[in-house]
Amino acid sequence: MPHILEFENVSRSYQEGASQIHALRDVSMAFSPGELVAVVGPSGSGKSTLLHLAGALDTPTSGAVRINGQRTDQLNEEGRARLRLKTIGFVFQFFNLIPTLSALENVAAPALISGLRTSIAYHEAASLLERVGLGARASHLPEQLSGGEQQRVALARALSLGAPLLLADEPTGNLDSETGHQILRLIGEFREGRTIVIVTHDAKAEAVADRVIRIKDGRVD
Amino acid sequence: MRPLLLAGLRNLFRHPGRVLQVAFAVALGIALFVSSYMSISGVERSIQRAARAVAGNADWVVTGSAAGGLPDSLVDRLRQVPGLVAAPFVKASATVLGPRPTKLQIWGIDTRSDAMLKLFGGQHTPDPETAARMVLVPNSVIVSSTFAKDRGLKRGSILPIASSSGAINLTVAGVIDDSGITQSLGAELGLVDVQLAEQMFGQPGRIDSIQVSGISLDRLKTVATGYEVRSLDELSPAARDALLRVQSLYGLSLVAMLIGCFVVFSSVQVTILERMKVIATLRAIGASRVQLLSAILLEWVLVGFIGSLAGVLFGALLSSAVLRGVTGSVNSMLPVVSVAHAEMTWPTFLLGLAIGMGTVLAAAAIPSFAAVGESPLLALRPHTYRLRHQQLTAFWVGVCLVAVGLGLSITGSYARTLISITLTFLGLALLMPQVMVVSAHRVRGTMSKLFGYPGFLAADNLQKAPQRTAFNVIALGGALAILVSTSALVDGFTVSTHRWIRASLPFDISVTASGFGNSTYSEETLPRTLLQTVSRVPGVSFVYGVRKSFAPFEGHDVMVIGLQTVPYLEAHRRHGTLNWAHLIADPDNRRELLAGHGIFASENFLALTGKQVGKYLDLRTPNGVWHVKLLGPIEDYSWPRGLLVTDLDVMNHLWRGNALTYVDAQVAELSQLSTVKGRISEATRAEYAVALTDREQIIGVADTVLRQSTSAADAQVWLASIIGFLGIGNSLIIGVLQRRREIGLLRAIGMSNGQLQRTVALEALLIGIGAGLLGAAGGLVGGWMPLRHFTFAVTGYLFPCVVPWAEMAKVVVGAVVVATLAAVIPMRRAAEVPVLTSIAAE
Incomplete structure (x- = not known):
């Protein structure tokens, strides 16, 4: 089975003032469809950089990141935006919901961006919200939702176009333990036919993962 | 406070574009005010100078009616008052006959009276020998030196003159220096004995006015009961009426300043938004609200000073152009002011600076107060974003203010009209956010259908930030409303006057003593x-x-x-x-x-x-x-x-x-x-x-007078539109800044740069359409109605409503174009938002 996400000798460094920061050094790994992988490591180890490269938000300094066989560094900015839209769903630590849009509108956003008809986009968004248990809160704005509810909306949004690759950056980092547990369980419910990569400090996430990748000083441990 | 101010100033240096924008907005408003003020006061001074040139050293002038005159006997009655000096005066225009007939202004003066010499004085006074010759030689005239030179006249020359009573040969008795006086009058001058002037102009025993000194005004009024008595420095009723016509320019300046206020407000808001974290940090480490507020306000007052200074200087340059319109408009009622020039005085200079800095202070105060009033904890927290859901209270207060403003405007008083403009603008500023909320919500679906998700987001952005948008809709719409209302009034006037001229004037050619264009209302006779x-x-x-x-x-x-x-x-x-x-x-x-x-x-x-x-x-x-x-x-x-x-x-x-x-x-x-x-x-x-004018030329003259009255207004409206343009650009940049995180996120989940830029452009389009509609509708209802009532109150003319469809269409299209152009930089700014840093956890 072809890998949905591959890192091949990937390095990523940044210039910060006079010094060069090596966030990732020669990392190679691959992710298969249906796999739930936890990426763990201390702060500053390069986890978020890895996730940004996996999400085509960034490109490597050297090496190659392939998503569905497509090298991200060979795409222009618009090409990467299309790739993110069709292939990747994001869940962030601080939810990153659009504060001015209701829960339903947030979830429908990717479908609408892709040009889907409004009625269809809203219908599918509503059913996704039902699935994450927020059918009754569809018209609420993010500020009217609790942290756990906001993260569930974010999860629904990440799944709105049926993205085969779900990337979650500390999805439980801003939630209490019980709520974090519920979110992990919910993520698990959507894993069928989908690759899920969770960057986390949470031991519970490690427990539900098929595979754990440990990163330290920019290298896979 | 010094470090805070330094930090603020450095911040301004980092954003020279924004500083220029605010300074420019203030400068334009001040320039409009200063140019209007200088032009109107320049014309006023010219009228006074002309009156003073006629009256010499007199303090008061006694008149009967504008052309009816006074009996000679009144002079004798006045001279019975001990210490009183009274000089009779006749003024009229005559033709110097010859191969090239030209006009000569004739003054009838009393050379036999010592009083006359005392009153006149200075270089325009005939010397005693010349004055004596004028008494001794029948039908003699003293001519101004330039005129004498042009015509080759010297003492004893014969000057054939035609007046309304017929032709007469005058003998040149002498020449007087005319430097200054003919400039003030805008005409060549001939002095004759007052009784000769009475005969020449068919008014035996009647004089036009009496210049008086050596008596108090109150005492003079009792002696000259039944006649008009006023100070030489006081404007005549005709001059007051003529100046009233051009004072509408102050109204336009006020509108420009109010629009400028919105631009300053939004610019300060942008700066504060960018520095919210810095402000919160300073609050957290112990800076007081007063310290912060003073630092922010001082920083903007400095910008206001630069803008005001530039505005005063620009206004001085602009004044010569505005002056032409003002002079033309005044001259159509009062053919006296031919060489008015605008003067920059210290009070004007200081007034311009004070108004500009005051405006900036007032506009910057609201966002500054809001910024320092914010809890530092809340401001430092990541992703703070609070929505304002309801603007209903403000809406109803705004409705009341607009109603009061419009109510005041139809009372016709000039001061009330200015207050009504201010109230209407403030009212609109309060009610418009709620209107934006409702209308943006209504158009979301349509925008989505027409333009996809960018259309939806554009409408949604406007709905969620109604205040910011509303201000700019008002700013641009207000400027355009003036254009529409002026057009509606001009069209109404044009339709009425053209129909009236064609139906009421049963002649083909009118023969007059002077051209219709320069002296439609002159008192010259044939x-x-x-x-x-x-x-x-x-x-x-x-x-x-x-x-x-x-x-x-x-x-x-x-x-x-x-x-x-x-x-x-x-x-x-x-x-x-x-x-x-x-x-x-x-x-x-x-x-x-x-x-x-x-x-x-x-x-x-x-x-x-x-x-x-x-x-x-x-x-x-x-x-x-x-x-x-x-x-x-x-x-x-x-x-x-x-x-x-x-x-x-x-x-x-x-x-x-x-x-x-x-x-x-x-x-x-x-x-x-x-x-x-x-x-x-x-x-x-x-x-x-004589001058000959046919009916179509009279229509042309009427149109020219109207154009002169409104040309300055047109120029000012275009300048005000530039301020509106800046406002929209600002508003969109604020939108981009406020939504950096949202923009980053949208890009992260797959929105293309093109879609993002379309969102900003569509937002601008909606603002443009809103401003265009407000300008068109507001111009008709909120502008034309009060203007029509004001015109009615001042002139009694009630013109029919002629809807200026073409102008309204131009206004809507123009607003959309202005808004779209204003979106170019914000679109680029939106595309430059870095995705990673925008969505990164703070």
Whole structure:
């Protein structure tokens, strides 16, 4: 089975003032469809950089990141935006919901961006919200939702176009333990036919993962 | 506070574009104000200078009516008061005959009186020898030096002059230095004895005015009971009326300043948004609210100072252009101001600076107070974003303010109109956010259908940030509303005057002493003999004469015309028009008119004075008070203070003399207008220097006067639109800054840069459409209505509503174009938002 996400000798460094920061050094790994992988490591180890490269938000300094066989560094900015839209769903630590849009509108956003008809986009968004248990809160704005509810909306949004690759950056980092547990369980419910990569400090996430990748000083441990 | 101020100033240096934008907005508003102020006060000073040039060292002037004059006997009565110096004065225009007939302004002065010499003084005074010669040599004249040089005149030369009473040969008794005086008057000058002037201009025993000194105003008023007495520095009623017409420029300046306020407000808001974390950090480490507030305000007052200074200087440059419009407009009522120039004075300079800095302070205060009032904890927290859901209270307060503003505007008072503009703008600023919320919500679906998700987001952004958007809709819409309202008024005026001129003036050519364009309302007269001269010209089928003068009535000068009633009616019959002439044709009215018992009044006179047809009014004439009945209303747009129509013979009896102001001629059917004009010109050359104007030229003159009145306004509106443009650009940049995180996120989940930029462009499009609609509708309802009432209150003219469709379409399209152009930089800024840092956890 072809890998949905591959890192091949990937390095990523940044210039910060006079010094060069090596966030990732020669990392190679691959992710298969249906796999739930936890990426763990201390702060500053390069986890978020890895996730940004996996999400085509960034490109490597050297090496190659392939998503569905497509090298991200060979795409222009618009090409990467299309790739993110069709292939990747994001869940962030601080939810990153659009504060001015209701829960339903947030979830429908990717479908609408892709040009889907409004009625269809809203219908599918509503059913996704039902699935994450927020059918009754569809018209609420993010500020009217609790942290756990906001993260569930974010999860629904990440799944709105049926993205085969779900990337979650500390999805439980801003939630209490019980709520974090519920979110992990919910993520698990959507894993069928989908690759899920969770960057986390949470031991519970490690427990539900098929595979754990440990990163330290920019290298896979 | 010093470090805070330093930090603020450094921040301004980092954003020179924004500083320039605010300074530019303030500078434009101030420039409009300063140019209007300088032009209007320049014209006012010119009027005063001209009056002073005529009056020499006198303190007061006594007049009867504008052209009716005073009896000679009043001078003797005044001179009986110990210490009082009184100088009689006659002023009129005459023609210097010759191969090249030219105009000469003639002043009749009393050289036999020591008083005259005392009053005049300075370089314009004839020396005692010349004055004596003027007394000894019959029909002598003293001419200004430039005129003498041009004509090769010297003492003893003969100067053939034609006045309204006929031709006369004057002998040059001397020459006076004319430096300054002819510039003030805008004409060449000849001084003759006052009694000769009375004879020349057909007003024996009557003088125009008496200049007086050596007495208090109150005492003079008791001695000259029944006559108008005023200070030489005080403007005449006609001058006040003329200046009132151009004071609307202050209203435009006020609008520009209010629009500038919105731009300053949004610029300060942008800066504060960018520095919210810094402000919160400073609060967290102990800076007080007062310290922060002072630092922010001081920083913007400095920008305001730069903008105001630039505005004052730009205003000084702009004033010469504005002055042309103002002078043209004033001259259409008061043919005196020919060489007005705008002067920058210290009070004007300081006033401009104070208004500019005050405006910036007021506009910057609101966002600054809001920023320092914010809890530092909340401001430091990541992703703080609070929505304002309801603007209902503000909406209803705004509705009330707009209602009060519009209510005040239809009262007609000038000061109230300015207050009403301010209240209406403030009201709109309060109510518009709620309107934005509702309308943006309504159009979300349509925008989504038309433009996809960017359309939806654009409408949604406007709905969620209604205040920011509303301000700019008001700013641009307000500027455009002026354009629409002025157009509606001008179109109404044009339609009415064109129809009136074609229907009410039964002549083809009007013969006057001076051109219609320069002195539509001049008091120059023609000799009666011209009536016969013109009637004998081949191609002229019919002529009649008209005399015009003015009479004081309720503090203003009312125009009075005397028609040759029977020939006038015949002219209408031949012309195939009757218009209001059918009222004269009525046998009862005609009898009353010819007997001098009745008079017709223009609709605007009736509206301004509240007089009713059938009632009597008392009119002061040179022959005493005329108790006369109002026979009927007539449509007329000649004079903004109203017109009274009587029979020529009645007028000649009451106003004395038999001069004419117009000789109106009809051209025979097969004759060519231009040929006949040429013949009239040739035939009258030996008799008088005349101007010939046909009906279409009169329409052209009316249009020119109107254009002159509104040209300055048009220029100012375009400048105000630039301020609106800046405002929209600012608003969109604020939107991008406020939504950096949201933009980053949208990009992260797959939105393309193109879609993102389309969102910003569509937002601008919606603002443009909103501003265009507000400008079009607001211009008609909120602008045209008050302007129409203001015009009605000032002139009594009530014009029909002519919807300026073309102008409204231009306004909507223009607003969309302005808004779209304003979106270019914000679109680039949106595309530059870095995705990773925007969505990164803080």
